[in-house]
Structure formats: C-alpha cells, structure tokens
Amino acid sequence: MTLELLHKPSMAQLTSLGIGGNARVLAKVRDEAGLDELSRFVEREGSGLIAIGEGSNLLAGDGELNLALVQIACRSKAEALISGTRVLAPADMRLPGLLATLIKNGLSGMEGLAGIPGSVGGSVAMNAGSYGTDMQSSVKRVRLWTPSKGLFWKDTADLEWGYRHFSIGQNNGSEDDFFLVWEVEFELTRSTEEEVRGRIKNNFEKKKSTQPVTAKTAGCVFKNPEGYSAGRLLDEAGFKGKKIGGMGFSEMHANFLENKGNGTAAQALELMDQASEAVAEKFGVTLKPEVIILS
Structure with missing residues (x-):
C-alpha cells in the first residue's frame, strides 16, 4: 500500500500540543508511487485538504473535525x-x-x-x-x-x-x-x-x-507584530503563566501555550482570545496567530 488511509485519526496524537478531537481522514503517502493514488484521493475529496508534517505548529479543535489531512510518511528512513x-x-x-x-x-x-x-x-x-x-x-x-x-x-x-x-x-x-x-x-x-x-x-x-522546548507546545502562539515582541507584550499584559484548566501560557516565555495535562482546544482558544484583547487594549497592537488553528 503506497497510500494509507486512516479514518478518524486523533489530532492529539498528530500534534505536538497533544490536544484536539478526531479528523475525518488522514492520507499517508508511503512512497513516490503513492502520489498517483493521492491524485485520485484529492479528486474525490475536492477542496479543503490540509498537508501536515510533524504537527508542531497546529492547534486542532475539540470533537469531530471535518478535516481531510495529507502527510508524507515514507517507509524508508528519511536521510539527506x-x-x-x-x-x-x-x-x-x-x-x-x-x-x-x-x-x-x-x-x-x-x-x-x-x-x-x-x-x-x-x-x-x-x-x-x-x-x-x-x-x-x-x-x-x-x-x-x-x-x-x-x-x-x-x-x-x-x-x-x-x-x-x-x-x-x-x-x-x-x-x-x-x-x-x-x-x-x-x-x-x-x-x-x-x-x-x-x-x-x-x-x-x-x-x-x-523557551519551554521540552514541554507540550505548538511553538510561538502569535507572530511578532512589526517593531514588537509578542512575548514581551503578553508578559507586560500579565499573561505569563496564566492558565485555564489544563492549558496555560508558559512561565518561561509568554508566547508559548503549554498543554499542562488534559488541556483542550476550547481552553487554548479562550486564553488566546483573552490575551489578544488585553494586548489590543493596553498597547493598541493587534496580535495575529502564528499557530495554525484547525477547527
């Protein structure tokens, strides 16, 4: 099988943040020959396909997600x-x-x-x-x-x-x-x-x-606005270490959301909304997500 289809894959297992519900389907391309099969898969699915790698910059929503994903996962060991x-x-x-x-x-x-x-x-x-x-x-x-x-x-x-x-x-x-x-x-x-x-x-x-490089994160949550550090803005707005349930902004660096155990996407998104509003009110600066939100 050069293209493997997995139904209802867990986004928590596919992302470094370790949260999220189940996608509809994941197509794993196992080798170059699998790309021919992928063409047919794309034709069947139509628009809205999402390519993912290691999932280290993804925030997936909770529950059942109408997402069709594609991932390269060749059988041979990846070497340069x-x-x-x-x-x-x-x-x-x-x-x-x-x-x-x-x-x-x-x-x-x-x-x-x-x-x-x-x-x-x-x-x-x-x-x-x-x-x-x-x-x-x-x-x-x-x-x-x-x-x-x-x-x-x-x-x-x-x-x-x-x-x-x-x-x-x-x-x-x-x-x-x-x-x-x-x-x-x-x-x-x-x-x-x-x-x-x-x-x-x-x-x-x-x-x-x-930075919390060993914690469950999705990297930087927000992009740095021109002329500003998103982490510094979040820190000065009081969000370093702020938590909701199992999710929280890192105590090391305010621009990292950590899954501290049993975190949910709802908690992560609520924290992001609160942080964006606070930074806009305090500094007049709009924060834009760097993490890719899949819902």
Missing part, C-alpha cells in the same frame, strides 16, 4: 544526500535530524534553526526561523507536488517567501490550491564539524534557557 555544499533532504526528515547531518559534514548556514522541531517540509511550508535566519536563507530549490503537475522543481527565487509564510505562487486554478513539499535542496557553506556543533549547541542552550 550530501554533494559538496549541497544537501538534498526529503520532506519527512525531521529538522533536528537534518541539523545532526550538517554537523557531521561540517556544513554551515542553518545553525540558527537549532531547537525547532518538526519536519523539513513543514519547516519550509511555514518558513520557520530563529536567531536571525529562516528556511528561505538556505534553500536553493524545492521539489513540489500538485495534483495537476505532479512532481516538479522550483527555484527559491520563483517561490513566495515571507515571515512565517511560503507559497508556490501558482495561478493555475483551484485544482492546484493543494500542494506538497516533497524534497528540498539546500545550499550551505563549508565549515568544520566542531564549529557547526558549537554554534548549534550554543543556540539550543540559549533557546532552552528562555
């Missing part, structure tokens, strides 16, 4: 191929695993992404970033899949990138609204194993000292 300073990584490779490969090969350019969970594909789709760098900075080209075109490569310059934003820039009608990131080619610079390891270790330790 190295050619000089170029690195080819499959979308379902975890970003920490890619960084470990870069350490071994002494390749520099992505050290600022230390401590970011999730898959390579998901990190590109969100243009994940940290410590002054983001995915766009190192990506040379991306191999994409759409129902009408199949697999094809696009150079970084031909893609649309922004702050926690990525788009393949297609204008081919609704049938291509859905896309998958299948592979990513990175262009890095030569360094040494010791130097790359040192920079990654320093960045991770810095992040670990200020």
